[in-house]
Amino acid sequence: MPAEGKTIENADLLKAFQERIDRDEKIEPKDWMPDAYRQTLIRQISQHAHSEVIGMLPEGNWIPRAPSLRRKAALIAKVQDEAGHGLYLYSAAETLGIDRETLYQQLLAGKAKYSSIFNYPTLTWADIGAVGWLVDGAAIMNQVMLTRTSYGPYARAMVRICKEESFHQRQGYEILLTLVRGSEEQKAMAQDALDRWWWPSLMMFGPNDAESVHSAQSMAWRIKRKSNDELRQQFVDATVPQAEVLGLQIPDADLKWNEDRGHYDFGEIDWNEFWSVVHGNGPCNRERMAAYQDAHANGAWVREAAMAYAEKRQMRKNETTGKIDLQVA
Amino acid sequence: MQSSLSPNHALFEFALFMGDNGLICGHRLSEWTGHGPALEQDIAITNISLDLIGQATSWLNLAGEVEGKGRSADDLAYFRSDRQYRNFLLTEQPNGDWAMTIVRQFLFDCFHFEMLQALLNSQDERVVAIAAKSIKEVVYHLRYNSEWMIRLGDGTVESHRRMQRALKEQWRFLGELYEDQELDQVLAESGISVLPSSLKQAAFSRMRGVLKEATLKEPAAVTDFKGSGRKGIHSEHLGHLLAVMQSVQRAYPGQEW
Secondary structure (H helix, E strand, O other): OHHHHHHHHHHHHHHHHHHHHHOOOOEOOOOOOOHHHHHHHHHHHHHHHHHHHHOHHHHHOOOOOOOOHHHHHHHHHHHHHHHHHHHHHHHHHHOOOOOHHHHHHHHHOOOOOOOHHHHOOOOOHHHHHHHHHHHHHHHHHHHHHHOOOOEHHHHHHHHHHHHHHHHHHHHHHHHHHHHHOOOHHHHHHHHHHHHHHHHHHHHOOOOOHHHOOOHHHHHHOOOOOOOHHHHHHHHHHHHHHHHHHHOOOOOOOOOEEEOOOOEEEOOOOOHHHHHHHHHHHOOOHHHHHHHHHHHHHHOHHHHHHHHHHHHHHHHHHHHHHHHHHHHHO | OOOOOOHHHHHHHHHHHHHHHHHHHHHHHHOOOOOOOOHHHHHHHHHHHHHHHHHHHHHHHHHHHHHOOOOOHHHHHHOOOHHHOOOOHHHHOOOOOHHHHHHHHHHHHHHHHHHHHHHOOOOOHHHHHHHHHHHHHHHHHHHHHHHHHHHHHOOOHHHHHHHHHHHHHHHOOOHHHHOOOHHHHHHHHOOOOOOHHHHHHHHHHHHHHHHHHOOOOOOOOOOOOOOEHHHOEOOHHHHHHHHHHOHHHHHOOOOOO
């Protein structure tokens, strides 16, 4: 009865696994884990990594036009940080037994997703401020939570990423602060950016808890430790006072402080827009994927050549070593 | 040679020249951000871009200081036209494929390294300070680009073909790098800088060493066409680059950003 034995063993393992989670122990790459836990993490970490990489495109759009040398350097450094985050995250995913090229292929084939926010266009310089403030701000809410996620390599990657992200957020906010202290045109530019980025930023937390398919199991495994709606509320509560300091108007007529709840109430998200963008029909989905596919395809000969050269070198080294061995013999 | 140029004006021009080369190269390299052949190379090439933009800021600040009209590095970067830019034609050439970028940067690095090395002995301590900070970075640029020259030259048939093509394409811009201008004579006499022609032998010897290891053939000869980036006569590419780079500043002049 090997099959039955296996089931019993699995049930024990599952129970022991859940107990470790409940004791807040970190799960490490070589530990036993249920396949569904592994697959959930691969999906989530790779989606996160892809978001960092695709996220380079809307901000990279303004590197050539950054309006001062200081801003240019800061933006280049910021986008470069995102590439670095992509690298840590791909490495974290690799500890689960999947390689980077496979993950790339999933993205190229449209099987893996990235954060929908990056399917919106960056139209003015103020958008670079708004992306830093709101998009990085929303990401941080999620990422701070993930520093306590149950999978060790993911949690550790997050600690490093969070430090850089909070710097990015301050940098974005400072761009907007400079604009609102400037000319009428600059103020209008800042308001326009907030108008366009506010709702998509709220959408970054995903569907409402009742609609979220992966949430319950992820919470039980402590991959997630707060629900989508909790994080979204936390973001709104943190961001409204920041908008007030900027003297900008958040584009939501229903937004008001609720004394009883101790939170801001806010209006309903346009979920049709949300799903439309998720399903590939946002303003820039096609452009982002095309840019990514181009970069991947245009880089193929470079990667091949680098591999070929490394192999040649190794072969030459072996030949040399072989000769020496022969002499010794 | 008797010159009407004052050493101060020559230094202003020289600082613009050094700054513009850094800025235009840095700008070109930053165009790779998010489009590199691998994430690691994306990060590496933007590091070089950041170094060069940082160096450019130092040189342009020096230019503004020497000029004494209160112009900042940003004023000089964002409010000069292409006819007032002093960079080499080589630096403004489009990125093309990775081979085109690597060859362009390698050819520039060989000049840049020798020039900075010479500037460490400048009589002007401000020049020495910028050169001393820059050369540490440029040693890395030269190593990075040399390694890629070799890796791609001696990689696959396809990479070799692309590198040879890029080399042929860009070799024609080399003449300008080692040609002495009137202002170089003034700079050399006042001990601020050296004659570019004096750097040629060392730079070419380094280039040839790398080409040999990369199994690449040196193109026939540097043609008579030299280009005159230093005199503000550029290729058609620079105007487009600046139109993009300066667009926000030009549309809303006089604002803080």
